[in-house]
Amino acid sequence: SAFALLLVGVLGAVAVALLYLDKLPFHLYGSSKVLICVVMEVMFVAFLVGGYMMLKGYKTLLEVADMEEAKIDQIKAFLEETVTAEYVDQKAAEHLPDGRSLSDLSEEQVYFPRMEAIKAAIRENAPDVDKLLVEKLSDDWYSGLFGEE
16 A cells, blocks of 8 residues: 555656646646645655555564564463363363362353463463453464364
8 A cells, every 4th residue: 555655746746746847748827737736746656655654563563563473472382381171171160160170161161261261371471461352362372273163
């Protein structure tokens, strides 16, 4: 998008300059020529500025994406080292009410305490991670540990 805006801005600005200098095969006269050239030149300069700002923002977004990818890799390494199926089941069983065990629950019911155990482990290791990312990583890790139950 940035390159498209820059290209259109440059080509448009050149075309308006050629129109103003009467170097194109069609001609405008009087105040309409000045008005059209000024309005179009302002528009194409806005394209140039917008393209520059997008290009500048792209670099910032790329840096943020790299930092987030590194954070995800760090969380995945933590999960591989620490959060095993046994660990998840132990933590999930600690939070069951009425002294029940995971074996008392159906496969659908055991999903929720296990997911909460995985989410808690991720939040303890990386408290500044977005909730949606925690949800995604937890769901992926659960699928890896327990399959699509």
